[in-house]
Amino acid sequence: MRTPSLRKFDRLKLAVFVGLVVLSLFPRGIRAQERDTLPEEKYTVAFQGISLSEALEQFLIATNGSISIAWDPLLASGKRSFCVISEVSVNDLLTCILNGTGLDYIIRSNGLYVLELATEGPVSYGHLRGIIIDRDTEQPVPNASVVLTEAKRGLSANQQGMFLFPRLLPGIYHMQVRHVGYRPSLVEIQINSGDDVSTEVILESESVLITTPLVIDGFGMQPNSLLLGSADASLEEITANLNSGTNGLLQSLDAMPGVRVNDATSDIHIQGGEAGEHQFRLDGAPVFLPLNVASFIGPFSPFALGNITVNKAGFAARLGSQISGIVSAEHDLRAPASIRGAKNGSQFTIQVDPLSSNGRYSGFWQLPGGRHITALGAARIGTWSLLAPPSLTNLMDNWNTVDTFLLSAFAEGNTPFANLPGSGNPAIQFVDLHGASKIRFGALKTLHLSSYFGKSSLGNNLTNIDPLDQTSSIVSQLARFRDLYSWTNGMAQARFDVVQNAHILTSLRLRGSMYNLSHDFEAPDEFSGTNTEDDGNRVYEVSLDGTVDYFLDNGQEVEIGAELTLTGSRFTVAGTQQFPLFHESSGIRFATYLEDKIQLGSHVVVEGGSRLTWLAARKTLYAEPRIAARMDWLNTPVGDVSMFWATGIYRQFVNQYDISSRSPRTFVSSTRFWMGNDASVTPPKAAHFASEFLIKPNAKWSLGVESFYKHQFHILSVDYSASSTDILSDLKQSEFLKTT
Template identity: 20%
Template sequence: MPPKRYVALLAGCFFLSIGSVPAQPIELDFQDVTLRDALVAFGDLQGVDLVYSERLVQGYRVSCQYRGVDLAGAIRCILGDTPISAQRLRRRQYVLTPVPVEPQPGLVGMIRGFVSDAHSGERLPGANIYLADIRFGTSTNEAGYFAISRLPRAAYATRVSFMGYGTLDTMLVADADSTVDLQLGHEAIVQETQVVEAPQTEPFAVEPGIMRVPTGMLQRLPGAPGESDLLHSLRWLPGVQRAGASASGLVIRGSAPDQILYLLDGAPIYHPWHAFSIVSTFQSEAFKDVRLYRGSFPAEYGGRLSAVLDAELKDGHRDEIAGSAAVGIVSGRLLVEAPLNEKTSIMVAVRRSYLDRIVGTVQPVRSGGVADTMRTGYYFLDVTSKVTWRPTSQQRLSLSVYGGRDAFDLRLPFDITLNFTSILSLRDWLRPSELFFEVDTHWDNYVANARYQYLFSDRLFLTAGLYWSNYIAAESIYIQPVVSSSVTSRYRVNLHDSGLKLDVDYYPSLTHQIRAGVRAVGRRFRSTLSAHIQRTPGSVDVMDQDSRLLALEVVGYVQDTWQPTATLQVQPGLRASILSGGSRLMLDPRLGVRYDAGTVVLRGAAGAQVQYVHRIRDRYSFLYDLVSARWVPASGMLDPSRSLSASLGAAISPMLGMTVSLDAFWHTANGILLPIDETRDKDGLEGPGIELGTLLGQYTRGRARAYGLEFMARARSGAWQYWLSYAAGRSESRTPELLDRSYRPARYDVPQSLQWALLREVQTFTVSVSAVWRSGYPITVPVARYAVQDPLDDVPQRYLHRPVVNNGRLPDFFRLGVMASYWFRFRSYKVTVQAQVYNITNRRNVIGRVYDPSTSGPVGVENRFGFPLIPLIEIKVEL
């Protein structure tokens, strides 16, 4: 600061010090000083609290001479010609704000920009931007970009928010040429002292049916088996269930698991599960945004009937190396994010189970000089990586890769005494043998996805993508139970998708935001089986089968997010698709409506969906489809299935930090594949084979319907967080081709379910308690017993009469869990120790039931039980 001006400032301060006494005259004399220095001096010496942001006062120099007793007048003098005004909040406290730019008639401007994470620089898709003055809201696209066109040129009080981040309140000016970069942190930020009055309900859900998953909070609830697991977190949402304790994946609103589309950076992933569906392939920490659409979804999504889970991988930290490593009971994982240079960042996440490493995969066996080997090995592994290159602020190219594998390798010499109650004495069981059982099976998912995003102009955003997704299941079996008998079987099935995507976001005006795109997907299905069953040297059956299918799907869509008034938002859309093989053009209209009534937000959605792939499984032979299912694309021999959905809901915020929502839904599907014989399951080596026509012969076309209510309440008060979700509904199906005229409970029909959780976070400790209660799954209960004698039998055989499928229900399911975590600093690392007890009451939930008619007395009942109490621990280190 030049000496002359410094003197002037000191002189001013002197006068101020005199004037600091109430009612005393205030004398100011600033000459060409920075506004910030003048304000600091004035505030310090006059005892006035001035609230302002650094950004607001930066760059201004002021001169001021004032003599009087009016504080406001003195401040006005300091502010001079700057576009800043002062407002009195309370006695001796003033807030400085920009002078609102008056709308200039005939001139329009635009607000556009990106929303990103203040710490890592990650662009945030789905962030909400709300202009409070005109009650207009929009959200960012998958590149974190937003644009609001044809606004009257003015400054607008704006709130920016995104789940898991603090809000940002700021002023944005609609002008001709600037693009803003809005950064969100984990604490609320107020810029330019602009406190925005925005709705407290789930922020401005512009897309119908969407549910953003608060993975951060859900991860801290007990339930997942010691894993950082995104799909397990979804179970806390109303209407979302696990299909079973250890099988088949998720069920949403009672629909079959194959009716959910899982997208990883926009590319489909077919079987996102490890460990017989106990653990999902989605590591929560690798994702920056997770959106779940249930029932009705926007026109850009399609290909499944009931739900879409769209998960967006992190780009990687742009400024520094960050990462975490964790070890749990089941697996260990590592996540690293780093900038490669100024324009490029990378994220790599790796996870692997290690039970096989602890127990060992090979057990040498020796006896009497003869050597043999027992192999026992199971592991899962997944690697997720994304590289993002930003050559300019308008362009971004990303390449994401996912590879996941489950492998099960088992070779048992049969000359053993199996005693699984003594698991620690494996070696004692074994002796060399010429009889053995050997199985080697694996199922893999591989996804590679390249995506280019380009801000073509302020109003036009282009996203182009190319992806490749491959699902493989392979099972090899060699069994020799008698020296002269054996079975050798090699089976492999894969579905290979190659897709091209092009999406365009166009922002023509304030009230319209148009999104359109095209997709072309080629699906290649192949299934091979080579089996050799030797019963005796002279009795050999050979099966060599090869089944192939090619299908091309072309899709186009357009949707408009239209806001005719400040309170009403309508999102009409149309999706058109066609499949090779003579399928007709499918038109799926979509509609979403949102009405903001001030205290309550009403939302509704309706739409038609089509599904071009089906999951089926052989129900006869152990030689194929043993641990995996197959995805078969629709084609000339297999029609797609269709559905109609509608939902209506309301969300309110009765108090700060609390959100309550209630939704009603209705869903009907046609052309879904249902087993002809629900009771049949694998029981032999022989089966009808893998030819598609033969396998499809085990299924019939069915119809399904579902309806229900979903309630959810979330609250946060200080250190406490509460979560309550409740769903009531029915899911039913019928098979008209089997003359099944009335609907019956579907396999995953759950009339009622309730989940609640309580979480308390105090400094470094977090404790949570949660509970799940739901109706039991349907089962087929016999109603009578009878006997019939076959002409080749000596005595009658007893049977159970089961006239109606799914006429009964298993007992209610209940599970209580607790989790506690503590974190501390060790050097520069943050170490978190997390312990949980799964099913702390050790409740024996019945997950299956078998009736035995052969008993001489009353019919016997055998129950199968779910997981008992399981203590779990995880240690996580973050850089």
């Protein structure tokens, strides 16, 4: 009987004990609930590559010991933490600290944080890509300097204003964007693990005090060394040199160091090179510019171009093959000042001078889906018959005078030994049309379209005079030699640029160029063995090229490009022979290049690369290795100091020749021809050695020194002693060209 009672008593004691335990814990449960309702504490840290063990120690200090954490020192050995984050919870903070280390954490039931090897999880890195835009013009800003402060990484945007920063550790970054002529921009970017962030940076223009033309060509974090190696003239600098009726467009380049523009012909000479040793490009497509016409009217409408860049000795492999340099012009797709700031707008402008009438249309539109369209149309037509200035008219009349000494070189009849006044009304006629458009599909895809067509003529066409009229005197007949030069040239191109991902930028372009020269020379039968003796040249070039920019994780940039080009030419020159020289050829060449840009320390950027060109006509592969270095030292006792050094091998596969004109008048002293190399001649070859030095004591003063050395292994020139016995004979180039 006592046993059951004892069991009841034991049960009672157990119930009382449990109750007391529950009552003792109940208040603490209430306080825990009250504490959980308080705001969670937030943490902000910035760890830039410190050891993981040190980062964890600072984590414990930051949490005031409220968190218990355990880890094996061997797991943390050799690992570093890159964590920049603000106002986050303790768990998010620890996640940020461990990102990229291969470690993760678990929370035990007792609240202890334990570090262990990560088995599965999100991608450790994020990526940043973007484009830099001019606020006023809605156009990309090329070559701007972009620096991520926390990551201590920097680069230059490409020619389309695009940039990439791959493999960024999660956190908040401050991005500084700078460009000469713009206010610096500071943008805050949040990068999360596995993110691929796209951004559009808007720059506002500002006035700057610059005593020399702007120079935009280069790479890296160095803003001053980008001022070396090439020279650039903006639209304002081009149009500032335009006097009424003159060709200030090319003359504006004469102010650039190392660039000379011939007063008589407006030929451009880069660092002592001949006019045919560089290439002129418009939006990346070659343009074949006639001789002499440029000295009067200029090759383009001056209100169609936005800027001209001259790449001098030591230019990079990506720019192509020429033995002297590259002159690159771009259409002006900026919005007119009067309509800037609006979402949509257009403007039409007309300008008249004594030689021409110019019209320009500009418009831009912002469409749904992030599309931006900018368009330009420009036209120019000569007004010689209406507004020709007397001074130029008198000059043309003087040039129309027949020089009988020159005439005697090819006329069969006896000629008087006196200059004869010319018949007819000599004139200059010209027209050119420009069209360009840029379409941006969001921030990462851009389509560029542009075209140009020009037609001009110079001379005396004697339209209403019969050169075979036998009723006039012999002197009058001699003055009626028809002498008319006509040129047609043009280009068209389409380019599509895409930021493919956080590592790759791609560009694909299709382009074409053409040129046609006709020198229509006609004399009476009594004085010439044939009725017409024409010079002529037709040349065309079609090309498909693509480039890939790859950004490595260490900040290194590699650019790879390939280009397939078809060039054809037809060449006829009368010379002083009974029959003209004739040549016709076409051929394919395939070129590829590789360029690597490496940052060495904090002061030096090295650009190394090479072009390889397969010339099908000769079945030969030509190599053009090149290397350059840009160096910057900021805030030295004498100011900012920058240096540029470059050397390399340069070839030329399409060559220009100026040949003395067959004419008793002086309208055109020479006629200009272009030909691609055939199998009989070796392409010209040169070596460049260039160095430049720039010191900027302050924002208002700078001192630059430029030096170069060019060694020409061989060049090609016309052999005037060449002759042909058959007008239909297609000569090899080696039969009328000689190597110098």
